[in-house]
Amino acid sequence: MEKYPAKTEPMPDSLVADAEAAMAWEHSLSPRRALKLYSKAVRFSAFVSLALVMEGFDTKVVGSLYSVPAFQKDFGSRTARGNYEISAAWQSGMSGITGVSVVLGMLLGGYASERFGFRKTMMAALISMPPIVFIFFFAASLQVLAVAYFLFSLPLGIFQTVTMVYITEIMPTALRPYLISCNSLAWALGQLLNAVVFRGTLTLPSPWTYRVPFALQ
Template structure:
């Protein structure tokens, strides 16, 4: 009986010790969160420079995907694109409505599929490898768009690039949510929205200045810009923490 009581008392002591340790850990975590919250924006940048830098990198990848989303609609309005991919009608070149819808709709469909699949895949191989795969897809897809001379080939490039759009949009937004210092969460949450706006803005600026060129470079310049966004992301990718 004495042995049984001693064992019971030992279990009570052990349980109490664990409870005290958990309470202490919880208190320390709350204190750390409070300290980060009270730190302020500028001091958070100073204390967490690398976390802030990689949040900026993540926003850069968002610019890449938002640029691609807008590029399809932008090039359709370029006269040289309609001339190369459309047909002449009453003195002007027009692009069939079915292809216009396909160029915009197909990437959305693949982006939805990719958003779901990339989230699951990231749990197994990590966000960094999923991002590498997305960037590889972007390079291949943009290359297809760049060399395309028929609607079918251009459609294939847009369809493929939709997988990049869905993957980057899913994994990099959640990446920002996980690594952003507490006091900077509002800043970088807004930064995602700004990044989604910068991509289309750049696409419109490029097409405004190159859209009147009397050659295929009127629309191919847009694709070269996509190579630039993806290239910068690829150069910095090896240094990205998981």
């Protein structure tokens, strides 16, 4: 016997009218007025955007380390020419592990923010990161680093989801373009910070050349 979905009751006209009026009012807000009315939400959005500074920094750590002599010597293999390098297979593997973990983190972030809320999801992701940094700091092999990269990239994916979903769902229309631009700016600032840190640690004795960037994550 064929089954048909149950019919849903139409929404009352008054409820539809209220929703349309609220949407029209939100669209009529100026950025300054919206900033005043939603100041608490804007502050939380700015706090969340700070995580993207860290994410922009972290995403460049993997590629930056491959050219650090101390890292090559401690984690690489000796070549026929007598120097050390990280094999192409390991470089590709690290990038792949990071990408897969970020995607899983984005999916997890969407589910968690829907079930537990933005704040709890964000706090849980932030709290999970310091223990993983210890794995980076004391890692003695590429295998341990691979595990650390996988675990560390999960909260990075959560950050991407939470920041964008929070802006698109919670923030008023007048402020969304500015806040999304702030997210992009935070990401770029993190990458710039990565370049500054690696340039500043080149003169440190091994293995602090790469352990300091690990600790700053």
